[in-house]
Amino acid sequence: MAHNIPILETERLVLRGPAAEDYPNFEATFTSYRARFMGGPLSEYESWMLYAAEIGHWQIHGFGMWMIHDRETDATMGMAGGWYPKGWPEREIAWVIWPRVEGRGIALEAVHAVRNWCYARLGWETAVTYVDPKNIASVRLCERLGAKEDPEAETIDSHDVVYRHPSPRALKASQLSDGIQMEIRCYSDPLFRPKGVPLD
Numbered sequence: 001m002a003h004n005i006p007i008l009e010t011e012r013l014v015l016r017g018p019a020a021e022d023y024p025n026f027e028a029t030f031t032s033y034r035a036r037f038m039g040g041p042l043s044e045y046e047s048w049m050l051y052a053a054e055i056g057h058w059q060i061h062g063f064g065m066w067m068i069h070d071r072e073t074d075a076t077m078g079m080a081g082g083w084y085p086k087g088w089p090e091r092e093i094a095w096v097i098w099p100r101v102e103g104r105g106i107a108l109e110a111v112h113a114v115r116n117w118c119y120a121r122l123g124w125e126t127a128v129t130y131v132d133p134k135n136i137a138s139v140r141l142c143e144r145l146g147a148k149e150d151p152e153a154e155t156i157d158s159h160d161v162v163y164r165h166p167s168p169r170a171l172k173a174s175q176l177s178d179g180i181q182m183e184i185r186c187y188s189d190p191l192f193r194p195k196g197v198p199l200d
Contacts, residue, residue, distance in 0.1 A: 005058055006121075008066065008113050011188055015066035015080065015110060018054050022067045025076045025098055026051050034099050037135040057083070063122060065094065068110045077101045080110040082118055082127075089154035093118065093127045093165060095141075105187030107141055112180050115145070119168040126167055128153060130160040139163075144183070146176045 005017030018026075029035060030047040042050065057064035065081035078097035084090075093115055097107045118124045129147060131138045142163040153162035171177050 010113050014069045018067050022076050037132040077106050080114045090128045109184045127165045129163045130156050133161045
């Protein structure tokens with residue numbers, strides 16, 4: 001793992017750069033049906049190459065995807081971060097959550113922290129997320145983060161929908177950040193049991 005990757009901490013999570021010991025859960029996810037909205041399922045070789053790209057992305061751009069760790073157990077729970085491979089129209093805020101942790105607000109908490117870091121430390125004024133419209137959980141998460149569909153934005157392959165995140169100024173001028181923090185605190189309550197299908 002690159003030594004200059006910052007560590008982000010939230011109430012429940014620790015986000016660290018991808019390391020070799022984190023790979024098994026990544027492979028298990030990307031070689032499974034879970035990866036159907038991310039170009040998968042991948043072969044073991046394709047999964048390994050993608051993970052190597054995740055690590056290399058930090059070296060090339062100075063930002064990338066963090067591994068999401070449970071603060072108490074240190075178990076990996078997914079990934080979230082900035083993503084901008086060659087040919088991408090814009091810098092993306094992306095995420096993937098391991099299936100066993102869905103419905104606990106992990107993606108919301110991680111992506112909120114990641115977006116704040118990209119805005120504050122990298123000076124981003126905008127970011128997008130490319131979503132397969134059939135991926136209802138990711139569409140809902142974009143909306144909960146205040147992102148709105150941008151029909152004018154260039155897509156990756158014409159099969160995805162582009163959600164544009166609110167700018168740093170728009171976030172400060174609204175109550176969105178406070179609302180996100182309130183939702184995260186609800187998920188942090190051990191007695192909180194959301195109803196319906198998992199949101200993330």
